[in-house]
Amino acid sequence: MKILVTGGTGFIGAALIHQLRDHDITVLSRDPAKASLSLGEPVKAITTLDQLENLNDFDAVINLAGEPIINKRWTARQKDTICRSRWGITQQLVEKIKASEQPPHTFISGSAVGIYGNQHDNVIDEDFAIEHVSRHDFAHHVCQRWEHIASDAASEATRVCLLRTGIVLGRHGGALAKMLLPYQFGLGGPIGSGKQYTPWIHLDDMVNAIVFLLNTPSAHGAFNMTAPEPVTNKVFSQALAHALHRPHFLFTPAFALKLALGEAASLLLEGQNAIPAKLEAAGYTFQHRDINEALQDILRHA
Template identity: 50%
Template sequence: MKILLTGATGFIGRQLVASLGGQQLTIISRDCGAAAELLGDEHSYLKSLDKLDNLNGFDAVINLAGEPIVGKRWSDEQKKILCHSRWDITSLLSALIQQSDNPPAVFISGSAVGFYGAQGSDRLTEDATLSAAQRSEFTHKLCAKWEQLALDAGSDQTRVCVLRTGIVLGKQGGALAKMLPPFKLGLGGPIGSGHQGMSWIHMDDMVGLIRFLLGNHDCRGVFNAVAPNPVSSAVFAHSLGEVLHRPAVLPAPAFAMKLMLGEASTLLLDGQFVLPDHAVRMGFGFRFPNLRQALENLL
């Protein structure tokens, strides 16, 4: 299979590339030399999509590009960077697919559970109805346009699959790597009230779901890329403490999160309990459906 891939040097992308041995990968990267050193010189590399008129000859496109959403305060400028690092490349990929006489059979593109906004304790499937307040949140606006730009590429020849991704748990980066230092010192605990949802997925299942969507010709539309058992922040902290054999009772106060991150603190303080209804209905089987099982595997 000949696959065009963006975001390959990111946390998920690196693991996906490693799992796609035997496929012909063309990787888009602003620094092709650094990408080749990280991912291997057996792949093809392009600095940008600008010189392509179409995507004839590619069997699939996987779009994981985007500025990391956590770690910086959401100034007006940072919000523009977060949006356009996702929207611009997705729009260009959709246009190239539409301009192709023999377009890719599948376009898999990223999104996030932030699409749903702050949802309290409700359990959410892909078909959840959002309130006007939830639709007005920055994360929803970012994700809604991101998704629509990808879905614009859909046709009888190209099926589009959108991944609303939760917290990806892996050994070599991501949220878990940031959590481990304080937890290993016995200084970990829930964030804020501890009641907010944490919709998570093991990296192996994240990569497995992408591969499942690549190969299953009946899959199209939106898929929640989360494990079937979301938990609260308090349960997550307790489980991580137990696996590490450390206490996990020191909460991170909401006011401290707001002082540090400003509006971006909503990612930590206002979670969602999201369910992978569409993936389960299509027959995807999770290797790590439960948090304790996932953490024990990783740690």
């Protein structure tokens, strides 16, 4: 297949492109030379979507681009950057899909479990009524608009899959890479009460599930990209400490996170007990269902 990928040099995107190396891949990158070097010579790179009049030449588009949502405080400027980095490029892709005489048969576009808001310990599958979430919830607002824009690409010729992604766990990037240092020094522990759910997924399953959706013509709509066995933050923290053979007795109080991150602390202090009901019903089989096994696998292959 000929596949266009945005966000291809990121944590998930780079792993996905490695998995798709037998296909004809084009990535969108601000630094094409660096992208080709890091991803491998067969991968083509373009600097802007304006280089493409339409997407007739592509069989599929995978849209993973977006400013990291937790790296900085949510100032008005940072919120605008987070929104524009997702909505703008998605809108461009949708317009080019709709301008194509022979559009890609598949459009896979990012989202996140943050669309569900803070649902405490309620089990959430893809049928959860997201319209009941507070409009003041920033993560929900970002994802709802993001999905709405992407869904406009759907037609008889193009199916749309939306990736409601949880915390993707891998050794050399994402959330886990940032957690390792304090845990390695024995300073890890639960965040806040530790009762909030952590909807996690192993990087291998994230990548394999995207490939599964790409190769499953009947798949469309939103999918929770989370492992079947979500755990609370306390259980996750215990599993990580155990995998690293480190003590587990400290904790990060909620007020400290709020001081450091402001409103963005809500992503760590709140959570979603999200399960991949639709993905499993479609036939995907998870390699890593248990958090203890998943963390041990990641750290063993470091």
